[in-house]
Amino acid sequence: MNIRFLKYSIVFIIPFVAYFSINTSGWWTFSTAILVYALLPFLELFFRADQKNLDQAQEELLAKDRIYDYLLYLVVPVQFALLFYFVSVIGVIESTPLELTGRILSMGITCGALGINVAHELGHRKNKFERFLAKSLLLSSLYMHFYIEHNRGHHKNVSTHEDPSSARRGEWVFFFWFRSMIMGYISAWKIETAQMKKKGYSSISIHNEMLRFQLIQLAFLVLIYWGFGYMPMIYFLVAALIGIIQLETVNYIEHYGLSRTQKETGQYERVQPWHSWNSNHTLGRLFLFELSRHSDHHFLASRKYQILSHHEASPQMPTGYPGMMLLSMVPPLWFVVMHNHIERINKEKA
Numbered sequence: 022m023n024i025r026f027l028k029y030s031i032v033f034i035i036p037f038v039a040y041f042s043i044n045t046s047g048w049w050t051f052s053t054a055i056l057v058y059a060l061l062p063f064l065e066l067f068f069r070a071d072q073k074n075l076d077q078a079q080e081e082l083l084a085k086d087r088i089y090d091y092l093l094y095l096v097v098p099v100q101f102a103l104l105f106y107f108v109s110v111i112g113v114i115e116s117t118p119l120e121l122t123g124r125i126l127s128m129g130i131t132c133g134a135l136g137i138n139v140a141h142e143l144g145h146r147k148n149k150f151e152r153f154l155a156k157s158l159l160l161s162s163l164y165m166h167f168y169i170e171h172n173r174g175h176h177k178n179v180s181t182h183e184d185p186s187s188a189r190r191g192e193w194v195f196f197f198w199f200r201s202m203i204m205g206y207i208s209a210w211k212i213e214t215a216q217m218k219k220k221g222y223s224s225i226s227i228h229n230e231m232l233r234f235q236l237i238q239l240a241f242l243v244l245i246y247w248g249f250g251y252m253p254m255i256y257f258l259v260a261a262l263i264g265i266i267q268l269e270t271v272n273y274i275e276h277y278g279l280s281r282t283q284k285e286t287g288q289y290e291r292v293q294p295w296h297s298w299n300s301n302h303t304l305g306r307l308f309l310f311e312l313s314r315h316s317d318h319h320f321l322a323s324r325k326y327q328i329l330s331h332h333e334a335s336p337q338m339p340t341g342y343p344g345m346m347l348l349s350m351v352p353p354l355w356f357v358v359m360h361n362h363i364e365r366i367n368k369e370k371a
Contacts, residue, residue: 026088031307035134036103042127043107050123053130061304062344070301072331080328089327090151093310096139097154100161103131107260108245112253125256129263136161137268138309144168145322160241162264165234166209174208176322180281180296181289190278190363191356194349198269274298274345275315278363279336294320294332295366301331305341313342336366
């Protein structure tokens with residue numbers, strides 16, 4: 022009996038702790054933030070990166086095992102149940118400014134770690150049901166355009182200046198947030214408008230998925246306002262923004278300073294494992310459904326999370342995603358660490 026899948030169930034600790042954070046008081050309301058951005062980075066200092074890959078027979082077996090898909094599906098009701106609970110109590114539960122901050126932060130972390138992250142995985146699937154689930158999870162962070170820009174923009178233009186989600190060398194993460202969010206949104210509109218023109222539809226049409234996304238998100242906000250009031254809607258907006266900032270910080274660390282060579286024809290070289298930073302640190306991998314094995318994901322986006330591989334040619338992060346995200350918050354230190362890594366990589370390639 023295959024029980025490998027159980028290791029990925031560790032991710033459900035996050036919504037459990039978030040529920041605890043929402044219901045507790047004082048500094049305990051920051052329990053989710055402490056778990057994700059203090060405890061996990063600390064523990065990963067003591068866990069060796071695991072570069073082991075599955076053999077071909079194991080890959081084929083695990084790729085067909087639906088239990089790994091069911092774990093992703095389970096995230097959807099968990100995420101929306103927590104979100105429903107959050108908006109139903111956040112406006113009535115007595116909170117100090119400190120406690121309110123901790124509760125909103127907990128919901129926001131869940132929006133990023135569960136909502137957007139699992140939406141990213143499901144958004145690459147060919148199954149319409151799984152893509153519907155991906156869009157639903159993105160709705161919980163009001164970032165539905167990510168489905169269009171990421172799949173049809175980012176994966177095409179990654180590690181070039183044409184990609185809003187690829188951080189340039191020397192770019193501060195705080196400036197990157199604004200550039201990536203604004204230009205990514207504009208890019209999604211351009212991509213979908215071009216698609217409408219190609220299909221012979223007007224850009225102002227119900228066939229335009231970007232337009233539908235805006236209407237769905239607006240209706241979702243109105244529903245929260247109608248059911249729970251003005252302030253819970255505002256608190257949800259802040260939580261959604263926290264989830265989005267987490268995503269954009271992950272985007273920042275995943276491709277920072279890496280670039281694809283542009284050929285004389287004007288085309289870029291094919292996306293290779295060395296165009297994405299990779300992390301094999303175990304806890305970060307498990308809590309994010311292997312997102313940190315990002316090099317293989319970009320090399321072949323259709324590969325399911327449970328069979329993503331380590332590539333010897335991919336640049337390796339010093340630690341896992343939570344630790345790297347914290348490091349990026351201190352740009353001078355980030356530049357020292359990452360630029361040294363980039364210089365070493367360039368020397369090895371020369």
